Amino acid sequence: MKKSKYLIPAVLIVFFLFLWNCSLSHKSEIQTSPASSPRGDLIPPQPESEEDVQTVTEEKDQKSEDSLPEEGVPVEEKIDPFVMLEEALDAYQDSRLAWEKGDFDTALQALDEAYSLLLKLDLPSDSSLIQQKNELRLLIAQRIQEIYASQLTTVWNNHQTIPIAENESIEDVKYEIKEFQTRERKFFEEAYKRSGRYHQMIVEELRKVGLPEELSWMPLIESWFKVKAYSRAAALGLWQFIASTGYRFGLKRDRFIDERMDPRKSTQAAAKYLNELHSHFGDWTTALAGYNCGEFKVKRILRTQRPNYLDNFWDLHKILPKETARFVPRFIATLLIIRNPEKYGFNLPEPDLPIQFETISMNSPVKISALSKALGLKEEELNSLNPELRRQSTPNYEYTLKIPPGYRERVLIALNSLPTWIPPETTYVLHYVRRGETLSEIARRYRTSISSIARLNRLRRINFITPGQRLRIPTRATRINVSPRPVRKLIREGKKPIYVVKRGDSLYKIANSFKTTVEKIKRDNNIQSDILNVGQKLVIQTEMPAGATTYTVKSGDTPLEIARKYGMDLTTLLDINGLTYRSKIYPGQELWIISKNSK
Numbered sequence: 152m153k154k155s156k157y158l159i160p161a162v163l164i165v166f167f168l169f170l171w172n173c174s175l176s177h178k179s180e181i182q183t184s185p186a187s188s189p190r191g192d193l194i195p196p197q198p199e200s201e202e203d204v205q206t207v208t209e210e211k212d213q214k215s216e217d218s219l220p221e222e223g224v225p226v227e228e229k230i231d232p233f234v235m236l237e238e239a240l241d242a243y244q245d246s247r248l249a250w251e252k253g254d255f256d257t258a259l260q261a262l263d264e265a266y267s268l269l270l271k272l273d274l275p276s277d278s279s280l281i282q283q284k285n286e287l288r289l290l291i292a293q294r295i296q297e298i299y300a301s302q303l304t305t306v307w308n309n310h311q312t313i314p315i316a317e318n319e320s321i322e323d324v325k326y327e328i329k330e331f332q333t334r335e336r337k338f339f340e341e342a343y344k345r346s347g348r349y350h351q352m353i354v355e356e357l358r359k360v361g362l363p364e365e366l367s368w369m370p371l372i373e374s375w376f377k378v379k380a381y382s383r384a385a386a387l388g389l390w391q392f393i394a395s396t397g398y399r400f401g402l403k404r405d406r407f408i409d410e411r412m413d414p415r416k417s418t419q420a421a422a423k424y425l426n427e428l429h430s431h432f433g434d435w436t437t438a439l440a441g442y443n444c445g446e447f448k449v450k451r452i453l454r455t456q457r458p459n460y461l462d463n464f465w466d467l468h469k470i471l472p473k474e475t476a477r478f479v480p481r482f483i484a485t486l487l488i489i490r491n492p493e494k495y496g497f498n499l500p501e502p503d504l505p506i507q508f509e510t511i512s513m514n515s516p517v518k519i520s521a522l523s524k525a526l527g528l529k530e531e532e533l534n535s536l537n538p539e540l541r542r543q544s545t546p547n548y549e550y551t552l553k554i555p556p557g558y559r560e561r562v563l564i565a566l567n568s569l570p571t572w573i574p575p576e577t578t579y580v581l582h583y584v585r586r587g588e589t590l591s592e593i594a595r596r597y598r599t600s601i602s603s604i605a606r607l608n609r610l611r612r613i614n615f616i617t618p619g620q621r622l623r624i625p626t627r628a629t630r631i632n633v634s635p636r637p638v639r640k641l642i643r644e645g646k647k648p649i650y651v652v653k654r655g656d657s658l659y660k661i662a663n664s665f666k667t668t669v670e671k672i673k674r675d676n677n678i679q680s681d682i683l684n685v686g687q688k689l690v691i692q693t694e695m696p697a698g699a700t701t702y703t704v705k706s707g708d709t710p711l712e713i714a715r716k717y718g719m720d721l722t723t724l725l726d727i728n729g730l731t732y733r734s735k736i737y738p739g740q741e742l743w744i745i746s747k748n749s750k
Contacts, residue, residue, distance in 0.1 A: 347502025
């Protein structure tokens with residue numbers, strides 16, 4: 152009985168200990184189970200011994216040290232090239248899905264993202280991923296072309312005429328007629344007079360491609376029929392092409408010519424563009440809106456509207472940009488006035504006569520002013536016939552020059568006697584604007600003018616530049632007469648030769664003056680930075696090499712000529728004088744030389 156008396160409590164105690172141990176084991180499993188992580192993240196296996204704990208801790212500390220960024224250096228996450236390529240492929244696939252759904256904007260944005268990833272993908276020449284990168288680049292280009300081509304629609308009727316009469320009563324058209332009758336009357340009449348020079352040619356070009364002749368009056372509201380008209384949006388010429396659209400429709404632009412100012416070639420480009428726009432939209436009023444602000448902007452607006460809500464331009468124009476909303480009413484007002492000027496109170500002047508000219512092919516650059524003088528013509532006569540010439544000179548490649556009728560023989564004779572004109576090279580350096588910089592500071596730094604920078608970059612607001620903006624800074628192509636270099640003298644502090652840094656000094660200039668090197672100055676003065684402070688004292692150790700004598704540089708000397716003159720190796724001459732192959736020498740500068748006779 153005694154045994155049974157104590158056996159039952161003992162069994163109970165053992166049982167409860169077993170349950171308690173099981174509960175602890177269960178808690179441990181819960182803490183280490185991947186499924187128990189709040190976000191479902193995998194937790195790495197825990198070390199099984201103290202040695203493992205120490206190893207893991209050391210590795211973690213090492214990784215932490217390695218991951219610390221250097222001071223002032225941004226941390227850039229390194230992405231596996233294969234992963235980046237996969238992301239680009241995913242973006243390309245997203246583009247295809249968006250395109251199939253008719254969401255062209257998203258499709259293009261996805262392609263932009265895919266291509267930006269490719270740009271970041273810097274692969275070695277022997278990488279196995281190069282083939283995939285090139286193929287994806289080609290696929291992106293093909294998809295962009297397909298997206299734009301898919302937006303073209305086939306229109307059963309080309310609408311050889313533009314509906315005008317039924318729009319006469321529209322308030323916006325009435326407003327533009329009143330503007331032409333009052334505030335813009337002088338501009339309108341002068342433009343109509345100028346139109347005679349080009350209107351016949353424009354009509355002929357439009358007829359060739361089957362476009363309505365009424366479109367020939369578009370330049371009146373685009374440019375007032377001025378071939379060199381230039382807008383705030385950098386559009387140029389009779390038809391006001393921006394550079395990218397000009398390139399798109401075959402207008403050449405280089406340092407010699409800009410075909411946006413060529414009346415015939417720009418008209419041919421405009422005809423192609425208008426034909427394409429009509430294919431996009433199916434009616435001329437919407438096509439004209441697309442010509443003014445770009446077809447993509449008009450399409451975006453159309454896609455944001457309810458299906459079948461917009462039937463024509465007049466449903467659309469109130470939500471277009473202000474200038475575009477006025478463009479079509481202005482065009483219709485122009486046609487109404489030209490068709491019946493008396494009705495609207497106009498007595499239009501006699502148009503100028505069409506421009507008459509002959510052409511001659513040439514392939515050498517000749518200044519128009521010199522050619523005009525040789526022909527006994529005013530310079531303006533040849534310039535007006537060839538407005539696309541940007542430098543008032545013919546280019547250095549084959550070019551068809553327009554000349555007054557009957558001047559062919561005289562031009563051929565003159566070209567044989569005129570010298571070839573060598574245009575000055577337009578050289579520039581690129582500068583990326585930093586935070587806090589102003590245009591005047593940049594101009595001073597590069598020794599140029601604010602107006603030169605503004606002109607080269609076509610800046611309209613010289614007091615507004617932004618950080619990161621890329622500027623082309625003009626530099627002089629001609630040789631500059633440099634004033635004599637400042638004389639730098641050493642002083643003695645004890646036995647040490649000391650130079651006191653002055654305003655405008657640099658380590659390079661000081662090293663050149665004292666025939667030493669930047670590295671030696673930094674080493675002798677125990678300095679790491681290349682930045683100097685005014686008043687800073689530098690120890691300059693200059694010892695003439697054994698057997699060396701001094702030579703004073705004369706005008707026209709070069710390091711190579713001096714080395715040959717004294718039988719020296721050029722490298723030796725440069726080394727003992729602290730020069731490099733890019734260093735410049737100047738008259739009056741003293742160099743150490745070691746001639747054969749002095750050895």
